[in-house]
Amino acid sequence: MNPAAAQKINIFIPRPNEAPPLDTAGPIGWIRQNLFNGKGNSLLTILALLFLLKTVPALLSWALFKATWVSGAACDATREGACWAFVVEKFRILMVGIYPSPHLWRPAVSFGLLATVVILTLFRLVSARTLAFLWFSLPLPLFWIINGGMGLAHVDQSLWGGLMLSMGLAVVGILFSLPLGILLALGRRSRMASVKALSIGIIELIRGVPLITILFMASVMLPLFLPKGVNINNLLRVQIGVILFSSAYIAEVIRGGLQAIPPGQMEAAVSTGLTHWQATRLVVLPQALRHVIPSIIGRCVALFKDTSLVIIVGLLDFLGMIKASTQDPEWLGYEAEAYVFCALVYWIICFSISRYGRSIEKNNAW
């Protein structure tokens, strides 16, 4: 090689990395860029800070620092703070209603079972198939434990209540409305006009009516349609109403998922000899469901909150028990504590479910 030509080659040495200027990176940079970028935003930030300064300390002082936690008698003297002793006192009735004391272990065991399945779900400890199996086989043993029969003493359903009832209505509601919703969604896309019309009719009828109305109808009108001698109790009627209501919405969610699957999937499946039904079940539906899991979890949250409406047909769910406990003549004047506790419990449960939905959304890649 020619040495003169070799000398002309410059060697590139990358510069060392320098730290970014302080006012654009790190926490100070973040605050500048997000809270004080421009006059309007700065003003809003300051207003928000003032508002928080006014409310948060007062709230904390009421809820925590000046609150009474134990004995009931001490509450009346210190009315500046919250009286959580009220919640402690009423805790049992809020959780399980007037479920008889000697059998309290039964709701506890049920809750343990539910919590186990929830933990398996949250931490993805078992396969999706096993999870589905666990969830769908859950209601039966839970019903047996709570209701009794087959060796266990019977506990009448009029004694069920509180958070237990809310959760039961919601869990059973979702689990049953999922297959029903799938059927309705498939029916709505069916090539058979009668099936299609029927599905559309059911979905639109239910979606066009408020849940309260459906609950009233289930509780008051359903008995009129039933043949003489058939007697279903109020709780079951309400549960059916909740399932119907939920399945109409789930059907629409699933229909959205089905529409997102390109027609080529169905064509490829039937071209290999699968029947239309097999192709739907093995190829189209699994993909559609995977797309809509986050929305279905959203429906779970909505349904759990909606079950609080059963109070109007005389069932005392969590909210119902909260309301009832504030009427106790020995414990008058604790509405604030009761409803704050109620909101907190609802919020913790719903927020956790939402976060779980978000985490699934992120991991939803094939």
Next chain:
Amino acid sequence: MNQDIVIDITDLNKWYGHFHVLKHINLKVQKGERIVICGPSGSGKSTLIRCINRLEEHQQGSIVVEGTELTTNLKNINDIRKNVGMVFQGFNLFPHLTILENLTLAPTWVRQLPEEKAKKMAMEFLARVHIDSQAHKFPGQLSGGQQQRAAIARALCMNPRIMLFDEPTSALDPEMIKEVLDVMTELAEEGMTMICVTHEMGFARTVADRVIFMDAGEIIEEAPPEDFFTHPTFDRTQLFLNQIRTQSI
């Protein structure tokens, strides 16, 4: 001679609403014959081959596949589909299943093959299209050429006697086209009856027994490749061939 005709299309007509998409199509395909269909976009090529396995319904005329006529009888349709494989332009692999599961799905559900047997057979077909190392990946993790070869293997797993290809290479990058065409050529050499919609004229020249040119829903020209490419009898065919040649240069 007549017994060897596996696809017999007589005076086939199809409409989309008022749009006459297939006009008086007559086509007889013999066992082991390789047919290439070409023609401008919108001429009805896809529609024609999709009628053969009833992905599209026709309104007039008859299609008889291996002695069974395609009517509204669902069982007949299904029996024909079991023996007629199809490969699509967009691969249409099932994204929620691994490549191996894509291949074993139909054999286990339609042919009721035990899972182990189906897997073994699927692996053999994957080896034949040279992607057995990808068996446990999902379709989204494969290149386009690999996906299309997996799709061919998926169709082959049902041991079809006829294969339909609808522009199998037109969604692929140039360097991947060859690997797919090679697989198809091997298949042709083994004596598979094939109908292939494609604009790969090199493939048509070397593999096809007959080239069919369609335009505006009609079969205009039908000839062995040498005749078709050297002296087409219609001006329309000539024009199309010129266009194809200028594109590929």
